[in-house]
Amino acid sequence: xxxxxxxxxxxxxxxxxxxxxxxxxxxxxxxxxxxxxxxxxxxxxxxxxxxxxxxxxxxxxxxxxxxxxxxxxxxxxxxxxxxxxxxxxxxxxxxxxxxxxxxxxxxxxxxx
Amino acid sequence: xxxxxxxxxxxxxxxxxxxxxxxxxxxxxxxxxxxxxxxxxxxxxxxxxxxxxxxxxxxxxxxxxxxxxxxxxxxxxxxxxxxxxxxxxxxxxxxxxxxxxxxxxxxxxxxx
Numbered sequence: 001x002x003x004x005x006x007x008x009x010x011x012x013x014x015x016x017x018x019x020x021x022x023x024x025x026x027x028x029x030x031x032x033x034x035x036x037x038x039x040x041x042x043x044x045x046x047x048x049x050x051x052x053x054x055x056x057x058x059x060x061x062x063x064x065x066x067x068x069x070x071x072x073x074x075x076x077x078x079x080x081x082x083x084x085x086x087x088x089x090x091x092x093x094x095x096x097x098x099x100x101x102x103x104x105x106x107x108x109x110x111x112x
Numbered sequence: 113x114x115x116x117x118x119x120x121x122x123x124x125x126x127x128x129x130x131x132x133x134x135x136x137x138x139x140x141x142x143x144x145x146x147x148x149x150x151x152x153x154x155x156x157x158x159x160x161x162x163x164x165x166x167x168x169x170x171x172x173x174x175x176x177x178x179x180x181x182x183x184x185x186x187x188x189x190x191x192x193x194x195x196x197x198x199x200x201x202x203x204x205x206x207x208x209x210x211x212x213x214x215x216x217x218x219x220x221x222x223x224x
Contacts, residue, residue: 042218043200044155044202044215046212098160098162098167099157100157103154
């Protein structure tokens with residue numbers, strides 16, 4: 001079946017530190033991969049996506065590269081800010097499918 | 113371009129009652145999906161509607177039902193509420209055949 005596994009949280013970093021949140025997936029076909037962010041009390045916002053192997057998604061200083069050989073889509077940011085504090089979800093959707101499969105989320109807190 | 117609007121934002125119900133949640137799709141979108149996000153978990157797919165018909169369903173019992181209207185707005189109905197139904201319910205609209213999905217901010221349902 002299809003599933004997403006992402007690193008357990010919570011993650012606490014100092015401002016300007018480097019961020020990595022690991023995400024691996026299992027899929028029976030060809031998925032598109034996503035990172036969503038959820039701020040407290042809010043819904044999901046699309047952060048970035050990649051639709052095929054070796055694609056790099058990027059937005060607001062965040063990056064993730066679709067690695068088919070390692071079935072991974074790790075999220076990185078070179079210098080985090082306090083405003084990046086949120087829960088981050090890795091997700092996939094099959095290119096012929098209609099539902100997202102989400103990981104359990106990783107809570108990030110950035111302290112000044 | 114309007115986004116996805118969900119109502120109400122918060123709701124408290126008693127075990128055994130019935131609830132209806134509403135979603136207005138983003139302009140131009142013709143599919144709507146519903147997800148349940150329990151506290152501390154990733155969203156789980158409930159079902160999707162396309163052309164007013166159910167178009168895929170996750171692992172949820174029949175007491176979870178839905179409707180899609182000709183203007184592509186949607187309702188999620190849950191009968192015989194259980195305590196475990198307490199969650200954030202997210203609606204996502206999109207275009208059939210690909211393209212991105214837009215999530216609403218969700219309805220927080222508490223069953224007491």
